[in-house]
Structure formats: structure tokens, C-alpha cells
Amino acid sequence: MKVNTQGQILDSQDQPLPGLYAAGEMVGGLYYVKYAGGVGLTAGSVLGRISGAHAAALANRATA
Numbered sequence: 001m002k003v004n005t006q007g008q009i010l011d012s013q014d015q016p017l018p019g020l021y022a023a024g025e026m027v028g029g030l031y032y033v034k035y036a037g038g039v040g041l042t043a044g045s046v047l048g049r050i051s052g053a054h055a056a057a058l059a060n061r062a063t064a
């Protein structure tokens with residue numbers, strides 16, 4: 001999946017699909033040929049946290 005810096009999945013026009021996020025192995029374009037040890041778990045946890053915070057902020061705004 002192609003995502004933006006908030007972890008939102010992008011459509012073919014690079015527009016975020018509302019409420020749809022990806023992190024970890026689902027995200028493409030992070031590695032080229034090789035990667036350093038620990039990158040897999042780090043990428044998933046960092047983007048997962050960012051995505052979760054973004055989704056929670058949107059949910060809070062919707063209910064406010």
C-alpha cells in the first residue's frame with residue numbers, strides 16, 4: 001500500500017482514503033535491495049503509532 005506521512009492509504013490520485021490506514025509489512029516503498037536489522041519492527045511500530053494518533057484525533061473531532 002502507498003501511504004502518506006500519517007499512515008493514511010492513498011488512492012491512485014494520491015488522495016487519502018478516509019479512515020483507512022496501513023503500517024508494517026503492508027506499506028510499500030520502504031526498502032530497496034537490503035535493510036538494516038530491526039527496521040521491520042521499528043517501521044511497523046512508528047507508523048502504527050502515528051496512524052493510531054491520527055485516527056483517534058479524527059474520531060475525537062467527529063464526536064466533538
Ligand SMILES: Cc1cc2nc3c(=O)[nH]c(=O)nc-3n(C[C@H](O)[C@H](O)[C@H](O)COP(=O)(O)OP(=O)(O)OC[C@H]3O[C@@H](n4cnc5c(N)ncnc54)[C@H](O)[C@@H]3O)c2cc1C
Pocket residue numbers: 023024025026037038039040041042044
Ligand atoms: C524470520 C523473520 C525474522 C525477522 N527478524 C526481524 C528482526 O530481527 N527485526 C525486525 O525488526 N524485523 C524482523 N522481521 C520482520 C518483522 O517480523 C516484520 O516486519 C513485522 O513482524 C511486521 O509486522 P506486521 O504487523 O506488519 O505484520 P505481521 O507481524 O505479519 O502481522 C500481521 C498479522 O495479521 C494477521 N492476519 C493476516 N490476515 C488476517 C486476516 N484476514 N484477518 C485477521 N488477521 C489477519 C496475521 O496472522 C498476523 O498476526 C523478521 C521477519 C521474519 C519472517
